[in-house]
Amino acid sequence: MVRLRxxxxxxxxxxxxxxxxxxxxxxxxxxxxxxxxxxxxxxxQPKIEDILxxxxxxxxxxLGLAESCTGGYISHLITSVAGSSNYYNGCIVPYHxxxxxxxxxxxxxxxxxxxxxxxxxxxxxxxxxxxxFKADVAIAVSGIAGPGGGTDEKPVGTTWIAVAYxxxxxxxxxVFGHNRQRNIQMTANTAMNMLRKLILKIED
Numbered sequence: 001m002v003r004l005r006x007x008x009x010x011x012x013x014x015x016x017x018x019x020x021x022x023x024x025x026x027x028x029x030x031x032x033x034x035x036x037x038x039x040x041x042x043x044x045q046p047k048i049e050d051i052l053x054x055x056x057x058x059x060x061x062x063l064g065l066a067e068s069c070t071g072g073y074i075s076h077l078i079t080s081v082a083g084s085s086n087y088y089n090g091c092i093v094p095y096h097x098x099x100x101x102x103x104x105x106x107x108x109x110x111x112x113x114x115x116x117x118x119x120x121x122x123x124x125x126x127x128x129x130x131x132x133f134k135a136d137v138a139i140a141v142s143g144i145a146g147p148g149g150g151t152d153e154k155p156v157g158t159t160w161i162a163v164a165y166x167x168x169x170x171x172x173x174x175v176f177g178h179n180r181q182r183n184i185q186m187t188a189n190t191a192m193n194m195l196r197k198l199i200l201k202i203e204d
Contacts, residue, residue, distance in 0.1 A: 001048075001189060003039070004031075033202050036193055048192045049077040055196060056087035056137070061165075063195075064133030065091035066104055066125040068116065069143035069159060074188045089133040094125075100142075104128040117142050117154055119171045122162035126169050137199065138164040139191045143174075145183045159187050163195040170198055 006023055008016045028035070037046030056063055065075055075091040078084050092103050097116050100106040106116075106124045114120045125140035143159030150156035157176040162169055174190060176183045197204070 002034075003045075033197070033204070036196060047077075048189055048196070049081055052192045052196050053078065053081045053084055053087060055199060057083070059199060061087060061136040061199070062089050062134065063087055064089050064129040064135035064138045066129040066138070066140040067091060067093050068095055068100070068125075068141060069145045070141050070184050070187050070191075071095065073184050074139060074141070074191060077188055077192070089135050092129065092132065100125065104132070115154070117144055117158055117160055119160055119162075119173070122160045123169050123171050126162040126164040126171075130164055136166065137195055139195055140164075141187050141191055143176075143183065143187060145187075146178050146180045157183050159183065161187065161191045161194060163191065163198050165195075165198050168198070170194065 004027075006020050006027075008019055010016045036048060037051050039045045063078070065078070067074055072091060072093045078088050094100040094103050097106075097111050100116065100121065101108060101111075104125045105128045106121055110118065110120045110124060122140045122142050125142065126138045129135065129138040129140055140162045141159065144150050144154060144156050146156035148156070150158070155175060156178050159174045159176060160171060161174065162171040172194065174187070176186045
């Protein structure tokens, strides 16, 4: 996440407010697809889990999750929002491949050819998550959180995320870095924002 802050100095609060708003309108067209919330002075910073939750509520959509490398952290964030039971159906945390196969029907051929940290794996996870939780939208993640487990081909921090909405599944690869906790947090935030953009039809 990146916070962009615009500020101004003066004695007329209303005039300063209008001045800042006019500058925001100039900047917005340049970065609009990256914006998911606005922070107002004196109010709490908007969180992606709140914004996604409100969107799911407005659209009447049900969410299911499949989390490997994040170990349930996305579910924790989603359920930290009051009223999340109105749009959140549940989560599977298949940390080992055996359970990705048994619970989410990821074919063993995918593990043998592509590995668990792959586009093919998270797409299969996302597809079955929709079915398992009778959900309209889904998030599936699999990655190498670290500090060990990386290879030259897939270094520590390599993460695949797939978001699904109906018949459409969008996978994307990221390499976040070597800090385990930061990798988990960045995966969660990125995954929720990817789903928000898919629902709103915002293209990268």
